[in-house]
Amino acid sequence: MLYAKLDEQGDIIDVAPYQNNEFTQLVAPNDPFVAEILAKKLDQESSQELLTSSDQDMMRVLEDLIDLLTEKRLIQFTELPMAAQKKLLSRKFVRGIHTGNSDSLIGEIRDDDALI
Known part of the structure; x- marks a missing residue:
């Protein structure tokens, strides 16, 4: 499961594999915006988390x-x-x-x- 952090306009600005006060919106990993963010994060961070x-x-x-x-x-x-x-x-x-x-x-x- 992935949760999104939204900006003031409701646009996805980040995703995480956990839910908390910042990452509140459940999102599908195949959403184009989510997939783009994930690709950037996987390039920058370890996929271990x-x-x-x-x-x-x-x-x-x-x-x-x-x-x-x-x-x-x-x-x-x-x-x-x-x-x-x-x-x-x-x-x-x-x-x-x-x-x-x-x-x-x-x-x-x-x-x-x-x-x-």
């Missing part, structure tokens, strides 16, 4: 996808490699703390769930 922001957003998408697939019982969480399980549970725990969510990490065990 854009990649980092994109990676964080993508990680959240993957976490939500895994949650959806397990809720629909298309995959079992335990089928994931142990390292992936630990990372996902750790992130879910930390997100729960930050959002005040007191739900169990594993969720409720239904009667038809087999325990190993």
